[in-house]
Amino acid sequence: MIGITPSIRLFSLAGTTFLLLASATVAAAPELPIATVTDLGDGAQSLSVNIQILALMTFLTLLPSFVIMMTAFTRIIIVFAILRQAIGLQQTPSNQILVGLAMFLTIFVMMPVFEEVNTVALEPYLAESIAPEVALERASEPIKKFMLAQTREVDLDLFVRMADVDVDDPHDVGFFTLVPAFMTSELKTAFEIGFILFIPFLIIDLVVASVLMSMGMMMLSPLIISLPFKIMLFVMVDGWVLIIGVVANSFGGFT
Numbered sequence: 001m002i003g004i005t006p007s008i009r010l011f012s013l014a015g016t017t018f019l020l021l022a023s024a025t026v027a028a029a030p031e032l033p034i035a036t037v038t039d040l041g042d043g044a045q046s047l048s049v050n051i052q053i054l055a056l057m058t059f060l061t062l063l064p065s066f067v068i069m070m071t072a073f074t075r076i077i078i079v080f081a082i083l084r085q086a087i088g089l090q091q092t093p094s095n096q097i098l099v100g101l102a103m104f105l106t107i108f109v110m111m112p113v114f115e116e117v118n119t120v121a122l123e124p125y126l127a128e129s130i131a132p133e134v135a136l137e138r139a140s141e142p143i144k145k146f147m148l149a150q151t152r153e154v155d156l157d158l159f160v161r162m163a164d165v166d167v168d169d170p171h172d173v174g175f176f177t178l179v180p181a182f183m184t185s186e187l188k189t190a191f192e193i194g195f196i197l198f199i200p201f202l203i204i205d206l207v208v209a210s211v212l213m214s215m216g217m218m219m220l221s222p223l224i225i226s227l228p229f230k231i232m233l234f235v236m237v238d239g240w241v242l243i244i245g246v247v248a249n250s251f252g253g254f255t
Contacts, residue, residue, distance in 0.1 A: 069179055073106045079197070105247065121136070205222060
């Protein structure tokens with residue numbers, strides 16, 4: 001069972017990993033001041049903020065997107081959304097519940113990756129034994145390894161060709177090329193799992209619709225009758241355990 005402390009630790013690890021990039025940028029130009037004060041005379045002053053601070057704030061606004069796009073969150077939340085549609089429930093479970101469940105399942109799946117980031121990069125960086133640039137390079141390796149393991153070769157080749165780069169080893173692919181390839185593979189995998197989830201619920205809809213048609217009850221919506229049967233089937237087979245197990249195991253050795 002994952003508690004609150006490991007969850008907070010994971011978000012701290014994820015945030016620190018991406019903030020290392022901003023730290024490396026700031027550390028590379030220490031001679032530039034954070035802000036410049038200009039004396040305009042008559043006691044008036046003008047304050048101009050350094051462009052580094054603006055870049056850092058912009059990076060912080062994009063941090064949630066980076067975390068979502070480079071972790072298991074996308075596949076998990078799409079599978080949960082398709083499952084809700086397959087059952088026929090529009091608002092139950094609510095979006096907040098699905099996102100929360102997907103987030104904690106993402107923590108479970110990504111925990112080995114971020115533990116490695118913590119060991120090889122974050123702890124040495126906080127101990128000031130390595131520079132930010134070195135910490136960033138070390139932290140990127142486990143994340144890149146995870147994304148490469150989940151990315152299809154055809155998707156990676158597509159974006160490598162679009163980027164017009166010559167890469168012999170997939171590990172040499174840059175993040176700006178690997179991330180869209182990873183996202184494309186995640187979307188395809190999520191829809192494949194969703195298609196399989198739809199089949200049993202679709203069969204129930206077809207059976208109910210056929211029975212109602214044979215009884216001459218054409219004015220009664222089959223969805224109203226099939227919904228309790230689909231919920232009952234999902235509960236009887238312990239559907240949430242099966243779905244969560246399938247999604248978690250779909251990431252291979254990272255669970």
